[in-house]
Amino acid sequence: MKKIVEVRNLTTEFDRKRILNKVSMDVLENEVLVILGESGCGKTTLLKHIIGLHSPTSGSVKIFNQEIIGMDEVEFEKILKKVGVLFQNGALLNSLTIRENVAIPLRQHTNLSESLIQRLVRTKLHLVELDEAIDMFPSQLSGGMCKRAALARAIALDPVMLFCDEPTAGLDPVTSSAIDDLIKKLNNQLNMTVMVITHELASIHRIADRVVFLDKGEVLFGGRFEESKKSRIPQISNFFEKGNF
Ligand SMILES: Nc1ncnc2c1ncn2[C@@H]1O[C@H](COP(=O)(O)OP(=O)(O)OP(=O)(O)O)[C@@H](O)[C@H]1O
Ligand SMILES: [Mg+2]
Known part of the structure; x- marks a missing residue:
């Protein structure tokens, strides 16, 4: 399966505090990948590194097979044209x-x-x-x-690749479900590859092909959503039991 995004050993610090620690993950062509994890674990920060809004302390980020860390602006513009972003606050x-x-x-x-x-x-x-x-x-x-x-x-x-940061946060269940349907439609009918950050278990059930669980800036689990439900990692099984973080 072709990789649209390839993150390797991404480490970043703000004010000498480590926010992401050796994060490695992929987004595969045509999938919906969901990034999960409790508030403050680094989800938005990870997204911002993938779309070039932050530079890491170390590590590598490739989009469409091109390394974006240290890439010049003209080249990066070409990449941004193929990427869509729905920011956490809508903006x-x-x-x-x-x-x-x-x-x-x-x-x-x-x-x-x-x-x-x-x-x-x-x-x-x-x-x-x-x-x-x-x-x-x-x-x-x-x-x-x-x-x-x-x-x-x-x-x-x-865009070939769409990023959505908490697209359903703060919405009622019916509206959330309509947004999820829309994301699925973009994925199924327009063949967009999608990475979604969300907290909401109902959304994950509706849209996720694969999931990446982040915990305190580290990847706890990355793989098929169905597999994650069988995980014995306490933070993950707790999430499925409680339905939230
Ligand atoms: N520009 C920044 N400068 C300093 N610290 C930052 C910056 N951006 C994020 N942080 C810190 O990094 C950590 C992770 O933040 P991030 O926004 O990635 O979390 P999140 O997982 O998206 O949380 P939420 O689910 O609440 O959106 C937090 O401790 C936050 O305070
Ligand atoms: Mg966030």
């Missing part, structure tokens, strides 16, 4: 309409005509079932709608 710009928010990556990374940009924005908003909200501002949308709008923006450039 829509409040002063822009949903239409303009979704258009941001298209304006930033392409030279497409205005009419094509508008068509792509409408297509993406249709995919996340937000056609009606196109001219609304983020403050006029519910939490779930904001997540869907942020997802539309994350997939604006038809």
Whole structure:
């Protein structure tokens, strides 16, 4: 199976505190990989290293077979074009309409005509079932709608690889399940490879092919979701018993 992301011995420290310790993990082509672990264990930090927002103390990160640590900006831009990110806080710009928010990556990374940009924005908003909200501002949308709008923006450039940091956190079960269905649809129908960070057991059941459990910056388990349920590692079996961390 082809590796889309390959992390090896990634170690990072903030203020001399070790946050990730020799993390090695892969994201395989066409899978949904879920990153699990209690609050503060380093999940978002791992994501930020994979998309080049942080540089590690040591270790290697490859995306599409290219080492990104120390890569020059022009090369890295090319990689970023093939990657979509839904950040933990959604990060829509409040002063822009949903239409303009979704258009941001298209304006930033392409030279497409205005009419094509508008068509792509409408297509993406249709995919996340937000056609009606196109001219609304983020403050006029519910939490779930904001997540869907942020997802539309994350997939604006038809990324090969999509990263989602807590896409369902703080949403009610029905809305969460709709977001999970959307992630599955992107994976199944559009062949996107997806890495999702989540706390929620129900989501993991719905979307995960494989899981990586992080604990205090280290990988406790990486493998098939079905296998993880049989694990005797206390932190993991506790998680499945309690349904949360
Ligand atoms: N830029 C930073 N500077 C200093 N410390 C940081 C920075 N970013 C994260 N940390 C620390 O790194 C640790 C891991 O944070 P991270 O955001 O990766 O956790 P997380 O697993 O995503 O948690 P949550 O589930 O709450 O989102 C925390 O102790 C946090 O305080
Ligand atoms: Mg986080």
